[in-house]
Amino acid sequence: MAIRRFTAEHPADATSSSGAPEQVVDPTGQAAGLALPVRDGRTPTVSVVVIAYNAARTLERCLLSVAGQTLTSLYEVILVDDHSTDDTAAIAGRVPGVRVVGQDLGRKGIPAARNRGMAAARGEFVAFTDADCVVGPDWLEALVSRMRADAGLAAFGGPLRPIVDDTSWVTRYDGLIASTSGHVARASTANVILRRAALATVGVFDETLGTGEDPDLLWRLEDAGWRVSGDGGPVVAHEWRGSFRSFLRHQFHYGEGKAVLARRHPERFPAWQRHGGLLGVAAAVGAVGVLSAAASRSPEALGWASLAVVVTLGAVSIGTRRQLVSKLRSAHGTGAAVVASTVFFPMTDIANAAGMVAQALRESRSSRR
Numbered sequence: 001m002a003i004r005r006f007t008a009e010h011p012a013d014a015t016s017s018s019g020a021p022e023q024v025v026d027p028t029g030q031a032a033g034l035a036l037p038v039r040d041g042r043t044p045t046v047s048v049v050v051i052a053y054n055a056a057r058t059l060e061r062c063l064l065s066v067a068g069q070t071l072t073s074l075y076e077v078i079l080v081d082d083h084s085t086d087d088t089a090a091i092a093g094r095v096p097g098v099r100v101v102g103q104d105l106g107r108k109g110i111p112a113a114r115n116r117g118m119a120a121a122r123g124e125f126v127a128f129t130d131a132d133c134v135v136g137p138d139w140l141e142a143l144v145s146r147m148r149a150d151a152g153l154a155a156f157g158g159p160l161r162p163i164v165d166d167t168s169w170v171t172r173y174d175g176l177i178a179s180t181s182g183h184v185a186r187a188s189t190a191n192v193i194l195r196r197a198a199l200a201t202v203g204v205f206d207e208t209l210g211t212g213e214d215p216d217l218l219w220r221l222e223d224a225g226w227r228v229s230g231d232g233g234p235v236v237a238h239e240w241r242g243s244f245r246s247f248l249r250h251q252f253h254y255g256e257g258k259a260v261l262a263r264r265h266p267e268r269f270p271a272w273q274r275h276g277g278l279l280g281v282a283a284a285v286g287a288v289g290v291l292s293a294a295a296s297r298s299p300e301a302l303g304w305a306s307l308a309v310v311v312t313l314g315a316v317s318i319g320t321r322r323q324l325v326s327k328l329r330s331a332h333g334t335g336a337a338v339v340a341s342t343v344f345f346p347m348t349d350i351a352n353a354a355g356m357v358a359q360a361l362r363e364s365r366s367s368r369r
Contacts, residue, residue, distance in 0.1 A: 045073040046125040046144055046193065049117030051110065053082040056091055056130035062131050063095040071140040080117045083107040088131075111205040111213040114189065118204055124196060127273060128189040132239040134163060135191075142234040143193040154198035154226030155218055157191050158233025162240045189214040191236040198226045212257030219265050248351045255355020258361075262356070 048066050052059055059079075066077050079092040079100045093102045103113065118126055125147055129135055146156045148311050192214070200218040205213040218228045262269045329337035 014191070038249075042074055044076040044123045045129055046075045046140060047121030047123035048075060048077045048127045048129070048140070049080065049114065050078070050129055050131055050188055051080040051082060051113040051117060052084060052088050053107065053113075054084045054086045054090070055088050056084075056086040058132040059088055059091050060095065062129065062133055062135075063092060063098055065134045065136070065139075066129065067095055067097050068137055069135075069140045070137050071144060075140060075146070076121070076123060078117050078118075078120050080113045082109070082113045106133060109207070109210070111207040111209055114213070115204045115207065118199070121196075125193050126196060126199075127193040128191075129236060130190040130238065132163075133160075133190050134237040136234060136236075139234050139236065146229075146233070147193060147195060147233035150227075152227050153195070153229060154221040155192055155194050155228045157188060157193070157230045159230070159235050160188060160190055160238040161235055163237040190238055191233065195226075197222075201226070209260060210257060212254050212261045215268075216261060216264065219268060229263035248347065251348050251351035252355040252358075255352035255357075256359040257355075258352060259356040 038164045050059075050062060050066065055062075061313060063077065063079065070073065076324075077095075079089075079098050081089045081092065081100055081102045082102050083106050089100050089102070092098050099120070103116060108116070114128065117128075125144060127140060127143055135165060142158075143156055148152055198221055201224045202217070205217055207213075222228055258269070325337050325341055328340055
């Protein structure tokens with residue numbers, strides 16, 4: 001199998017965006033719960049990269065959690081400001097030990113921002129979290145110790161959970177499934193550490209991808225013979241997508257990314273996702289059935305048609321996620337598994353399929369020009 005290798009043109013920085021000397025966090029000099037910077041040029045064990053775009057509302061709590069780690073070896077904290085128009089850079093500059101780097105020539109997007117951070121990093125390992133996350137004090141210690149213990153491990157992550165519990169039902173189920181599945185732990189750069197020696201074999205994040213750049217990188221690492229694990233990693237609190245509309249919008253964009261990833265990594269996807277979002281077609285057929293029943297003005301026909309659509313989509317969801325449904329039932333009860341199978345998974349699949357179809361149509365139009 002040919003291994004895809006991506007590169008990015010980003011010079012490693014030796015100064016912050018303000019021109020100040022580079023700062024490396026020295027946990028042995030903690031004061032008031034915060035790690036203080038040292039400037040003696042020592043090489044850190046791990047570089048923590050946080051990317052941000054207009055993240056002023058959540059950034060400070062994220063950086064304070066990263067700066068207050070229990071790790072006993074040196075680590076550096078790099079904030080990549082993707083050309084924000086709010087106070088993101090100023091807030092980052094107020095947190096001790098944080099080095100701010102920016103993007104030249106405007107906003108570049110998430111994959112390019114992550115690559116910018118990796119280019120500026122000096123550690124043996126590179127850890128990522130997001131500006132709307134909060135990590136525990138032993139987050140880095142858990143990640144680094146696992147990487148030290150297993151030289152064949154290229155990436156190690158953990159699950160995400162909602163940052164608060166009293167949010168919408170969409171947020172609760174999104175977080176519930178993320179914390180149960182392990183999928184997010186394997187594929188989310190909100191909670192992962194990477195080995196730089198492994199990255200040398202496959203390159204960096206693919207900047208042509210709008211979404212899905214993180215699973216793409218991890219799968220390329222596995223294709224190159226490295227191992228990736230999301231088992232037993234530390235939990236990171238993440239600010240979830242609270243509204244129904246925002247959840248569906250994100251799932252639509254994920255579907256656009258899946259359309260590209262399914263062609264690049266076909267063995268990673270079930271057949272219905274590899275072939276252009278067949279679930280979207282099935283959902284459309286079902287919708288036509290429901291609309292036809294509604295047009296007949298027969299409540300009984302409408303009820304049966306709606307029930308058939310729900311049962312069909314639920315069956316597809318269960319069939320493609322048998323292991324996850326079993327985990328949900330064991331961890332959270334039959335009710336949670338039933339709701340996930342009949343409501344949450346079908347919604348996710350339909351939004352994903354719509355994104356995949358939209359991406360396929362967009363590429364088809366481009367190829368004809």
